[in-house]
Amino acid sequence: NAGVTQTPKFQVLKTGQSMTLQCAQDMNHNSMYWYRQDPGMGLRLIYYSASEGTTDKGEVPNGYNVSRLNKREFSLRLESAAPSQTSVYFCASSEQGTGALKLFFGSGTQLSVL
Amino acid sequence: DAKTTQPPSMDCAEGRAANLPCNHSTISGNEYVYWYRQIHSQGPQYIIHGLKNNETNEMASLIITEDRKSSTLILPHATLRDTAVYYCIVRAPYAGNNRKLIWGLGTSLAVNP
Numbered sequence: 001n002a003g004v005t006q007t008p009k010f011q012v013l014k015t016g017q018s019m020t021l022q023c024a025q026d027m028n029h030n031s032m033y034w035y036r037q038d039p040g041m042g043l044r045l046i047y048y049s050a051s052e053g054t055t056d057k058g059e060v061p062n063g064y065n066v067s068r069l070n071k072r073e074f075s076l077r078l079e080s081a082a083p084s085q086t087s088v089y090f091c092a093s094s095e096q097g098t099g100a101l102k103l104f105f106g107s108g109t110q111l112s113v114l
Numbered sequence: 115d116a117k118t119t120q121p122p123s124m125d126c127a128e129g130r131a132a133n134l135p136c137n138h139s140t141i142s143g144n145e146y147v148y149w150y151r152q153i154h155s156q157g158p159q160y161i162i163h164g165l166k167n168n169e170t171n172e173m174a175s176l177i178i179t180e181d182r183k184s185s186t187l188i189l190p191h192a193t194l195r196d197t198a199v200y201y202c203i204v205r206a207p208y209a210g211n212n213r214k215l216i217w218g219l220g221t222s223l224a225v226n227p
Contacts, residue, residue: 004157042201042217043158058214090157101148101205101215105157 002026006091006106013081013113021076021109023091031094032074033058033103034066036087043090049074081113118202123222126196132189134221136202139183145206147178148215149187151198158201161187192225199223 045058126132
């Protein structure tokens with residue numbers, strides 16, 4: 001059981017290049033998330049998808065787009081990368097329900113934008 | 115969602131209990147207390163959560179004070195592999211489309227041999 005799988009693990013981009021970070025989960029979870037983590041700061045939510053077919057902005061959505069391709073997959077796209085987007089990106093998933101929010105995270109993508 | 119306060123760092127001897135405190139004095143009656151940890155370079159890992167009663171699972175115990183203004187995560191027999199940043203988060207149950215958890219900087223726990 002793989003859980004949440006992210007690809008790639010590392011990526012270096014030049015300013016202005018585009019790329020897509022891929023995320024897939026095999027736990028049949030309804031909700032999926034993209035976070036970024038910068039030194040000295042807590043994790044910040046970029047976008048999330050409460051269920052298949054829906055997406056919503058989080059705290060820091062500017063410069064990003066997302067696609068909830070199906071129940072398993074949730075991708076994050078940088079259309080024109082900027083140095084400020086250098087960060088570690090984590091994908092997560094959770095059950096959809098009215099109770100506690102228990103997140104399962106992938107192993108992260110370390111992105112450098114030069 | 116209520117804010118939390120955690121010490122920035124703690125040390126613990128291997129084999130001893132690690133007691134990680136969290137202050138959440140403005141917690142509301144329906145807010146859960148969650149604990150996650152992040153081992154260096156990995157994604158955060160869920161540990162435990164609770165509402166009012168103390169909770170225990172295979173990883174840790176969570177002690178919540180009667181007034182719910184603070185809590186303690188207990189790792190009963192810390193190992194070197196428990197060296198990580200531990201995050202305490204409080205949040206109300208899912209309502210509408212709000213799925214956000216507020217992540218602070220956590221407590222960096224060093225387990226020493």
